[in-house]
Amino acid sequence: MRNPLSKKIIDIQPSGIRKFFDVANEMKDAISLGVGEPDFDTPWRIREEGIFSLEKGRTFYTSNAGLQELRNEICRYLERKIGVSYDPKKETLVTVGGSEAIDIGLRCMLDPGDEVLLPQPSYVSYLPCTVMADGVPVIIPLKRENEFKLTVQELEEHTTPKTKVLIMPFPNNPTGSIMTKKDLEPVAEFVREHDLYVISDEIYSELTYGTEHVSIASLPGMRERTIVINGFSKGFAMTGWRLGYCCGPEKIIEQMIKLHQFAIMCAPTTSQYAAVEGLRNCEEEVQEMRESYNQRRRFLMNEFRRMGLECFEPFGAFYVFPSIREFGMTSEEFATKLLQEEKVAVVPGSAFGDCGEGYLRISYAYSIEELKEALGRVDHFIQRLRESK
Amino acid sequence: MNEKKEALRLEILKYIEKHSRVELGELAVMLGVEETDVANEMAEMEKEKIICGYHTLIDWDKTGLETVTALIEVRVTPQRNRGFDRIAERIYNYPEVYAVYLISGSYDLLVTLEGRTLKEVSRFVSEKLSPIDEVLSTATHFILKKYKDHGTIMVPKTESERMLVIP
Numbered sequence: 154m155r156n157p158l159s160k161k162i163i164d165i166q167p168s169g170i171r172k173f174f175d176v177a178n179e180m181k182d183a184i185s186l187g188v189g190e191p192d193f194d195t196p197w198r199i200r201e202e203g204i205f206s207l208e209k210g211r212t213f214y215t216s217n218a219g220l221q222e223l224r225n226e227i228c229r230y231l232e233r234k235i236g237v238s239y240d241p242k243k244e245t246l247v248t249v250g251g252s253e254a255i256d257i258g259l260r261c262m263l264d265p266g267d268e269v270l271l272p273q274p275s276y277v278s279y280l281p282c283t284v285m286a287d288g289v290p291v292i293i294p295l296k297r298e299n300e301f302k303l304t305v306q307e308l309e310e311h312t313t314p315k316t317k318v319l320i321m322p323f324p325n326n327p328t329g330s331i332m333t334k335k336d337l338e339p340v341a342e343f344v345r346e347h348d349l350y351v352i353s354d355e356i357y358s359e360l361t362y363g364t365e366h367v368s369i370a371s372l373p374g375m376r377e378r379t380i381v382i383n384g385f386s387k388g389f390a391m392t393g394w395r396l397g398y399c400c401g402p403e404k405i406i407e408q409m410i411k412l413h414q415f416a417i418m419c420a421p422t423t424s425q426y427a428a429v430e431g432l433r434n435c436e437e438e439v440q441e442m443r444e445s446y447n448q449r450r451r452f453l454m455n456e457f458r459r460m461g462l463e464c465f466e467p468f469g470a471f472y473v474f475p476s477i478r479e480f481g482m483t484s485e486e487f488a489t490k491l492l493q494e495e496k497v498a499v500v501p502g503s504a505f506g507d508c509g510e511g512y513l514r515i516s517y518a519y520s521i522e523e524l525k526e527a528l529g530r531v532d533h534f535i536q537r538l539r540e541s542k
Numbered sequence: 543m544n545e546k547k548e549a550l551r552l553e554i555l556k557y558i559e560k561h562s563r564v565e566l567g568e569l570a571v572m573l574g575v576e577e578t579d580v581a582n583e584m585a586e587m588e589k590e591k592i593i594c595g596y597h598t599l600i601d602w603d604k605t606g607l608e609t610v611t612a613l614i615e616v617r618v619t620p621q622r623n624r625g626f627d628r629i630a631e632r633i634y635n636y637p638e639v640y641a642v643y644l645i646s647g648s649y650d651l652l653v654t655l656e657g658r659t660l661k662e663v664s665r666f667v668s669e670k671l672s673p674i675d676e677v678l679s680t681a682t683h684f685i686l687k688k689y690k691d692h693g694t695i696m697v698p699k700t701e702s703e704r705m706l707v708i709p
Binding site: 168173174177178180183185187188189190192276277326444447448449451452455498499500504505521 | 553556557568571572573574702704705706707708709
């Protein structure tokens, strides 16, 4: 019998810590600091709108690009939030989560051999999606001393004549790092000079603290070379609804709609109706969640300082990224031991790229009470480690 | 009052409205300010009666006590120059009265009694409330079940079904 599998797919490495994830998810009595999704339920008015749409029998496909009503709201929202205006008919596509937009965006922009600049640590899907699109991922290891921001020097070191796309994963999962306007300006200049395109994954844009999110698309000359990806999962606590979107130049979005049409047809209809309500009337709920995350973030940072765990202060997403280098273990060893001995699940930094080695991703999408309990255990654990040294 | 102070006050109030037992040091960390700032603002707000007390939300139904909560609609004749205030005072001074609100619409005062027996409520209405000259009529409602009180849902929430680790 012939091998049913494509060589390209077999060659894509499954996440190295897949085993760790499986073990952790099996441990029912463990407590966790390891999730990448909000602990809040979707705001009730959004859920209710979804229910209402079902009652009304709105169970058909929408147009491929998404409900026009939703696309209109998305464009109003982006205009409001990042100050960039898009045509809701030709420059906007509603996708199945931000993840789909990452996938089809890369497929639409890459020819075999095109290089994609991929800053890491970052979300796990950019690399395999690049490979599936026949692109060549070129990893840029971000540095702790730059607070895991991307610098022009790093871009220079990794750009070649084959470089076509730069992925901008900010606010960042797993580091919580953000890029301010001042940080973005030189990057944008570099992108323009080298005639690159940007896929800007702004899924955590609602979750920045003490400073407003700035999109690289809002900088001069960047709108026409940027795909902005965003969605409802994080800011609106709608992970399970699987709803995201992307906006960009018609030339690219048009092709993405084509791929989306063949692979997906349209994003879930119920989710789309619900999301309209989210964009129209949930500013207050989103704000409240943001404030709550910010309190937890400060709480967590203070606890780490108290424990003497080295950690830069992140201002985005809902993660902190402390260093565990002092213990002389790999991230995965540390996380496995912590899970076994204290039953606390965290994610090894190495899950997000080799340069995440030596760090842990700790999520604060938990109540203060849960954080206290879990951090108490982490504290015991590191005290034991320090004593035994 | 300067803007920063006002913002801090609002943040404190919003937090302690739901978590009145929070330690000040912890609250200060969460709000990103000094503990003394929090303590000072709270003391000031107590003095200004913005903070009127620190109470506990109790689900009495779970204690096994056979008590009821009653909402009593009261129609009254307002008094010259004093409106409803005097008559409200006569009512709210009874210790068994939990709350008194002046209400717009088809009746005037809403009086609530908490944690009392049926007998106590009926005695209060017939012996204390109704005989007041200005009281024209009363209508007593008993609460059968509290689903949500003080912004808190009283029915137990099902356990979270989130996975333990997700990238």
